[in-house]
Amino acid sequence: MTRKFLFLSLLLSALLLSFSSAGFAAGSQSEEGGEDPTGFIMHHVKDSHEWHFFNIGHTHVTLPLPVITYASDRGLEFYMSSDFQNHETHQFGEENAHNGIFIDSHEHLGRVDGGAILDFSITKNVAMMFIVIALVLYMALSAAGHYKRNGAVAPKGVASLVEPIVIFVRDEIAEKSIGPRYKKFVPYLLTLFFFIWIGNLLGLLPGAANLTGNIAVTFTLATLTFILVNINGNKDYWKHVFATPGVPLPLLPIIVVVEFIGLFTKPFALMVRLFVAITAGHIVILAFIALVFIFESYAIGVVSTLMVTFINMIELLVATIQAYVFTLFTAMYIGGAVAEHAHDDHH
């Protein structure tokens, strides 16, 4: 169902994007102050060094964020994103260099002297991540506090919200996918689920960052899953990869290569799935909103609003489904790594 939706939403967004850019191509240049819809969408979907909320006329309502840089010869340096901007247009660019450092129009950090510099800025997504983490911490800790205060009693307050999810993850995801040794992995799966779920949900808020739709975030989560799966891989698991049972010897080199690649494609699929599902959803919503500005028609406005509301509803579902799917697949990969196979006897 998720996959179907994913496909649909990608198709829809691709259609809308091509449609809107095509429709826009004529009007965009002629219109003064008009935005390129692809840029408008991408601006919202991608990470940024400042948190841009909205414009009132020509006034940008933004939250400047810290820019932290590291260069081997300069050490750690701290700035604010507003240091690197044109104060009128809020544009980043080489011409707004500050202290020998600039942020280019693609939001890449650079040095005027051309040296290497690393970017450890608290970007919009990092700030968003802190908010998500704070919320997850609040939920989980206050739920845990309920049990700490009252002992093993019925849930109340936040615990009523958190507990069913905890039980669901434990019983439906961990126990069913991992098997008898599931208990060790439940805390990781819970953290994963709550982080992705809250990230997905908060990402739907207007003005919020597209945290879980950022490839760096999904990459990190998938990497952690990859590490967890492989350090827990038992003899059977590795045997399956490097000496796949039941495969004729001539085929073994090919199979081993395939199995070895499979180690990496699993987390890669995790990374791409979450990234695409969330980003695509955002793109669809933004595309519908962009339609209003392209056509500048009330009728389109009404239709767009209806569609955006509808897609938002679906996105609420997708937010949960994707958190579930990421957690479920992680649990299944762990289950594959720790399972005691009984197939050794038939070859």
Next chain:
Amino acid sequence: MDLILPSSGLIFWQLIAFLALLFILIKFAWKPMLAALEERETSIDNALKAAEQARNEMASLKAENEKLLQDARLERDTILRKAQEASAKMIEEAKSEAGKQGALMIENAKAVIETEKKAALTEVKNQVALLTLEVTEKLLRKNLSEDKAQKELVDEFIKDLKLN
């Protein structure tokens, strides 16, 4: 920033923050919570089992009570029956005893009456003899001269006495 190229800064922050989140949650949230949930589930399980056991015990207790009650009823009936039998017997016995006692008393009374009668008759005879003697004495004193008449009289008396 690129859409499909992960940026190192975000990976860095994500890694640090997520691992910190993981650590804090595992230590302070998930472990106590999962332990509490497990404890609660065990206690619910135990409570259900205990309730089931109590129900079974209750049922067996009830059956036992029923049996006891039944036994008690039977016992009561037996006791009542026995008591009735005993009382009937006692009444019967008392009746026959009373009858015997009555007969005995009547017998005794008859014997006493007989004795008394005999004693009274003896007394009467003695009295009569005494009276006879007195009468004889008087007659003798008065009629010593008339021998013949005396003799006749005495004979007559004796005759009378014999008749008696």
